[in-house]
Amino acid sequence: MREIVFDTETTGLDPKDGHRLVEFAGIELHERVATGRVIHFHVNPGRPMPPEAEAVHGLTDEFLADKPPFRSMAPQLLDFLGDAVLVAHNAGFDMRFLNHELEAAGFAPLDGGRVIDTLELARKRLPGAKHTLDALCSRFGIDRSARVLHGALIDAELLAEVYVELTGGRQIGFDLAVEAARPVESARRIRQARHFELSPADLEAHARFVASMKDPLWEDIARTTQA
Template structure:
């Protein structure tokens, strides 16, 4: 099973208000294990960067000025995502921007049915607790010391670790990856047959108990 855990950074909260996506990052998992493969890029939004947004992610107009437009990266993005399951935290926000940008580039929007929202997973598993990425990292003992500002790549990497823990931990991925080799070993080993006789007094008591039984089921089947 292939999954892409992703995150975005934007100029604001809603593309319907003229805001645009400025950063995308996705990391690949196969059978819930990181493969080391990822896609990360910045885009020029073609508009100003509100101070409130810059204070969140640190991406200035000057930094983004020479970056490609989203439509120049759209094909690479779609190819990277393929038909993988998409995983995001508060996925509705990220999907709204991704689909706006894809449609703006003349491409089909992504199907919401292939999306897993880790915010929903966290709320179901830990009702009443905090569900921010920072809070989940703390809960699972995941090192987030490199996360000074919001950034799509670091957040996607941290979220991948959180997602693995939310869905059973790394042992699940380990079991899936090694089960075939373990099965091969089990099938080829000649396991010794061990006979552990009962002590004489226990065996006599057992036989006496059996003699008291009338028409036991195992005799009918013989």
Template sequence: MRQIILDTETTGLSPAEGHRIIEFAGLEMLNRKLTGRSLHLYMHPEREIDPDAERVHGISLDFLADKPKFRQVAEQIVDFIGDAELIIHNAPFDVGFLNAEFERLGIAPVKVLCAGVVDTLAMARDTFPGKRNSLDALCDRFEIDRSNRTLHGALIDCELLSEVYLALTRGQESLMMDLDDDGASGGLVGLAFEKKPLVVLKASEAELALHADYLDALDKAVKGACLWRGYEAPAAEGGA
């Protein structure tokens, strides 16, 4: 299956308030392996960037001054994500912005263009309920190196998300799952495990005597037969 690890950076939080996409990044994955094909674009938003948003991603309007408008790169994005399954952390955010940009240009929405959307944030919340499930937190949980992530950038976030996605859907990197086809590519298929008989250790005479003394003490404490006597009786009768 062709999948695209996708992330965007924007001028603010809500496309309904006219905020726009200023950075798009996507990494192509086939059969759970990155192909090396990617698309990374910066776009001039034709509006101001909220200061809070700029503090998060570090992208200024001055930096975007000579960058193309979204309408000039929309075809590249559509061609890249078309017919693929999108993997996005907090998918409603990015899909909402993409749909708003597409609608301005009369382009079909993501659900029509793509084969589906996987939200890794929703997956993480199901897997780790009640815990922090930001991209940073998941990288720490799965011991993924994020030392290069000083600001939120779409491309570095895609690279980290690809590793998080594999960890979420496979549990851990496994040598058995990565063997070449000329080896045991079927994972555990074809491996033989020796089934050894169950070893039963019987109590010694000394241990049985200590056990009997302990039950006698319990009988005395409850002024009658302790509950354990009821479990021992059938065994004694069956062995007589």
């Protein structure tokens, strides 16, 4: 199954108030494994960046000034998404902005039925716990040290790892690969070879058995080697 784990950054909380999407990032998964295919872009929102939003993601008017409008990126985005299942944290927020931008650019909105919300998954699996992305990373031991500010790409990368944990945990192959790379001594204790003494009776019995064999294979090998 093909899935796209994605995140957005915006100028505010609601497109109905005139706020716009400014960054999108999506990570492709196949059968819960990252394929290496990524889409990531910034867009010029066509409006000033509120200070409170800039404080969250660090995206300034100056940085976004030369970025393309969303309508220029929409065909590339839709081509990347294809018919994949979409995965986001608090997906309703991201989908409102994404569909608002698509419709404003003259494209059909995305079907909400193809979306998985990891916030809802976390609430069902971990009732009573904190369900922020930071809290989930901490719970699952996912390194988030690179997340100084919110950013669509780093958040999508972290969410992809969280999503795998919420839906069954890391692939067993990773553990096997780590185990195989360890020195044998660290995995198990190596026992010294044991030495067995044969009695004269055993040796005689073995000699009689060998002599009774017709055309033993090792004689052919010996003749071939000596030739």
